[in-house]
Amino acid sequence: xxxxxxxxxxxxxxxxxxxxxxxxxxxxxxxxxxxxxxxxxxxxxxxxxxxxxxxxxxxxxxxxxxxxxxxxxxxxxxxxxxxxxxxxxxxxxxxxxxxxxxxxxxxxxxxxxxxxxxxxxxxxxxxxxxxxxxxxxxxxxxxxxxxxxxxxxxxxxxxxxxxxxxxxxxxxxxxxxxxxxxxxxxxxxxxxxxxxxxxxxxxxxxxxxxxxxxxxxxxxxxxxxxxxxxxxxxxxxxxxxxxxxxxxxxxxxxxxxxxxxxxxxxxxxxxxxxxxxxxxxxxxx
Numbered sequence: 314x315x316x317x318x319x320x321x322x323x324x325x326x327x328x329x330x331x332x333x334x335x336x337x338x339x340x341x342x343x344x345x346x347x348x349x350x351x352x353x354x355x356x357x358x359x360x361x362x363x364x365x366x367x368x369x370x371x372x373x374x375x376x377x378x379x380x381x382x383x384x385x386x387x388x389x390x391x392x393x394x395x396x397x398x399x400x401x402x403x404x405x406x407x408x409x410x411x412x413x414x415x416x417x418x419x420x421x422x423x424x425x426x427x428x429x430x431x432x433x434x435x436x437x438x439x440x441x442x443x444x445x446x447x448x449x450x451x452x453x454x455x456x457x458x459x460x461x462x463x464x465x466x467x468x469x470x471x472x473x474x475x476x477x478x479x480x481x482x483x484x485x486x487x488x489x490x491x492x493x494x495x496x497x498x499x500x501x502x503x504x505x506x507x508x509x510x511x512x513x514x515x516x517x518x519x520x521x522x523x524x525x526x527x528x529x530x531x532x533x534x535x536x537x538x539x540x541x542x543x544x545x546x547x548x549x550x551x552x553x554x555x556x557x558x559x560x561x562x563x564x565x566x567x568x569x570x571x572x573x574x575x576x577x578x579x580x581x582x583x584x585x586x587x588x589x590x591x592x593x594x595x596x597x598x
Contacts, residue, residue: 319475321463323375329460330376333418342414355409356596359423361396363590366434368392368467369426370402372460373419381411393430393467402591409595416593426464427589433468433582439563445570445577446471448556452584461583473578481511482533488513494520498527512556521545525552533578535559539568546573 359373367390377384384407390396405412436447447470453461462472474480483497491497494513501511512531513524518541524532525548532549534542536559549555556576557569569577 319459319462319472321459321466323371325459326372326375329457330372330379330418332456333422334376334379334415337418338414342410345410345413349410349413351408351410353409354407355412356404356406357412358404358594358596359402359420360592360594361400361402361590362398362592364395364397365427365431365589366468367394367396367402367423367427367589367591368430368464369423369460372422372426373403376419376422377405377407377411377415380415381408383407384411393469396427412593412595420591420593422460424588424591425586426460426467427591428586429461429464429583430468431589432586433465433470435563436566436577436579436582437469439566440570440577443567443570445574447566447582448473448576448578449582450578450580450584451476452580454583465582468582470582471576479509481505481509482514483512484514485516485535494523495527498524498529514558515545517541518545518548521548525549529553531556533558534574539565539572542569542574543572 361367370388370390370392374386374388378386384405387404388402390400390402396402433447440447449462449465449470449472458475462475466472474482481501483494483501488494488497491500498511498513510530512533513529514533514535515521515524516535516537521532530553532553533556534545537545542557546555554575556578557574558578561569561577561579566577
């Protein structure tokens with residue numbers, strides 16, 4: 314498998330949340346602190362205004378509870394569930410200050426993550442009936458990679474490598490500087506730790522044949538036509554797992570999957586996401 318079996322924990326999320334709150338709140342929410350009494354509580358809710366797949370509710374909860382540990386959180390949906398306009402995702406109650414101060418940070422995460430999960434789900438549904446899995450990429454917001462990849466997983470996608478450190482991916486520039494695919498693979502294998510997988514990017518049939526002869530774990534078919542991908546899959550014949558990459562749109566992804574590739578990577582899942590419309594409302598007292 315080319316997916317990364319990574320455990321997304323509260324500790325991982327906490328580090329990202331701390332950075333986000335430091336960025337937005339800094340030394341304090343000036344407006345709220347000057348207007349709202351510290352002993353005032355409020356009831357609020359998060360409401361969907363658009364259809365999609367929700368992701369990031371745990372992140373939102375952690376944000377509000379970091380600002381007010383006594384927040385009461387009543388969640389009506391779980392991450393990965395389809396939501397519709399008008400659905401109340403969460404009712405919560407606590408410090409009025411905390412609810413106002415945490416609103417934008419919580420919504421920024423929740424809207425982006427739900428947008429990623431929604432788009433991922435569309436790609437996953439598009440390849441149903443095939444063996445192909447949808448992969449994410451490293452095309453994530455710097456500092457938010459774990460958040461982005463978690464959202465892909467929630468949307469039914471598969472996480473590729475987390476970073477440059479957990480898998481070898483030999484691309485065109487590596488091949489060029491090494492003097493060819495064989496040289497690049499052999500250089501990597503000289504000092505590579507046991508258990509780390511090797512993937513080679515190929516752009517034509519000759520490169521595919523060379524990669525097959527080297528017994529690498531994965532072969533990427535980069536920006537190939539559908540017919541060339543189909544031919545490459547037949548030549549590889551199960552000797553390596555096959556990933557298709559490059560300009561994979563919703564309109565093309567089923568056709569690419571039907572060539573027999575094992576994976577299709579889609580950078581757009583995280584680099585071109587449209588945030589899902591979710592809003593916060595404070596109930597009238």
